[in-house]
Amino acid sequence: MEETMQRKFDPRVFQLGYVALETPDIVRAKDHYAETIGMTETATGHEGESYLSIGYEHHNIVLRQSDQKGLGHLGFQLNPGTDLRELVGELGAFGLSAQIKSDSQPGIRELVEVEPVPGTTLQLYTDIDAPAPGFKRTGVSPLxxxxxxxxxxxxxxxxxxxxxxxxxxxxxxxxxxxxxxxxxxxxxxxxxxxxxxxxxxxxxxxxxxxxxxxxxxxxxxxxxxxxxxxxxxxxxxxxxxxxxxxxxxxxxxxxxxxxxxxxxxxxxxxxxxxxxxxxxxxxxxxxxxxxxxxxxxxxxxxx
Ligand SMILES: [Fe+2]
Structure with a gap:
């Protein structure tokens, strides 16, 4: 194969889906994302987590009560058809242990969780529910x-x-x-x-x-x-x-x-x-x- 052959742009993921934040005051944080940013809560979790949508996907921001503020995890959507079991194997070959989580959160039935470096946890999934709660007409109301x-x-x-x-x-x-x-x-x-x-x-x-x-x-x-x-x-x-x-x-x-x-x-x-x-x-x-x-x-x- 020729050295000059062009690299192909073919990432495994195509967008950032959600960011999960830990907060010492979930009521105050929820007020910011729901009322100021203008997102809609689509679900609450077993531990009171709040799932907030901009307008289409089940969630784009997740808030979880904690002792202090922090980054929970980042969700990236995999190309359709990605086999999660194969992905775990490929992550293993790359030197990372990953696990499949089932029903770990509302809106996503199955995902792969991996921590490529300590402190940064990624969740990779192919499918997320799209209840489409609609875009708010109040608040910042981003796209x-x-x-x-x-x-x-x-x-x-x-x-x-x-x-x-x-x-x-x-x-x-x-x-x-x-x-x-x-x-x-x-x-x-x-x-x-x-x-x-x-x-x-x-x-x-x-x-x-x-x-x-x-x-x-x-x-x-x-x-x-x-x-x-x-x-x-x-x-x-x-x-x-x-x-x-x-x-x-x-x-x-x-x-x-x-x-x-x-x-x-x-x-x-x-x-x-x-x-x-x-x-x-x-x-x-x-x-x-x-x-x-x-x-x-x-x-x-x-x-
Ligand atoms: Fe930026």
Whole structure:
């Protein structure tokens, strides 16, 4: 086989499905995701966990009462037809022990759970119920859950798992600390942040359109939640992004206009606001987070 043969873009998963968070105050957290973000509770678990949907799938956020805030797990949807038993075998060959969990949560009958690095647990599933509770007309009311940024002291190993096992592609890095990888047409679905901590850096919801940022900011202000950074256009990904904290100080990003990745060309679709053509994976500096070069008092890099 020729060395020059192109890699095929063929990840095992195609989207981030849900993020599970542990919270010391589930009533307060639920109020944020249900009323401020505008999600609908579709079920509660045996231990009082709350399952919240943006509008279609059974859940996109799961909240569980705990002593302190923390990242529970991340759910990724596998390509249809993936055999979960074979997947466990392949994970084993990759050096990871994984287990199949049946009826571990409402909405998903069977999933594979794996912890590629200590502190980051992934749940992989092919099917999730879609009760379609509908999109709320109140709150931020986003379109979808888009990506998650995870901080891990074992960033390189976590990134290697996403890329070498799950088939994600690398699209950009900020100083080697933030590493953007994707399993679909969006510039990033996961941002692996290599730092000495084990937590979620931020969870990102896509808004309907650029005008939605202003409405979201007004709504956040009404509810006493300051916008900490943005809205402005990022460099890596070129998404217009605004960030606020949920009541547990988990950073939430609201974004639009994310770069569209073309795996066939290993570049993002050209846009008028790109400063580089072609927009291929590159290394950005920590001082160039905002394409508009606005400086914010809040340090996103140290959040
Ligand atoms: Fe983000």
């Amino acid at each position: 979808r859950l888009g990506h998650v940024a995870v901080i891990s002291p074992e960033g390189p190993k976590l990134k290697a798992f996403f890329m070498d096992f799950l088939g994600f592609w690398f699209t950009d890095t900020i100083a080697g600390i933030s590493n953007f990888i994707t399993c679909n047409r969006e510039h990033h679905v996961v941002n692996v942040v290599s730092m000495r901590d084990n937590r979620v850096h931020h969870i990102a919801f896509q808004l309907k359109g650029n005008a939605s940022h202003a409405m979201a900011c007004d709504l956040l202000a009404e509810r006493g939640l300051p916008v900490k950074w943005g809205p402005t256009r990022h460099t890596a990904g070129h998404n217009i992004a605004g960030y606020h904290y949920d009541p547990d100080q988990v950073l939430i990003e609201l974004y639009t206009d994310m770069d569209v990745f073309i795996p066939e060309l290993n570049m993002c679709e050209a846009r008028p606001w790109h400063g580089h053509y072609p927009m291929t994976p590159r290394e950005w500096k920590l001082t160039e987070l905002a394409a508009w070069e606005t400086e914010f008092a809040f340090s996103l890099a140290q959040a």
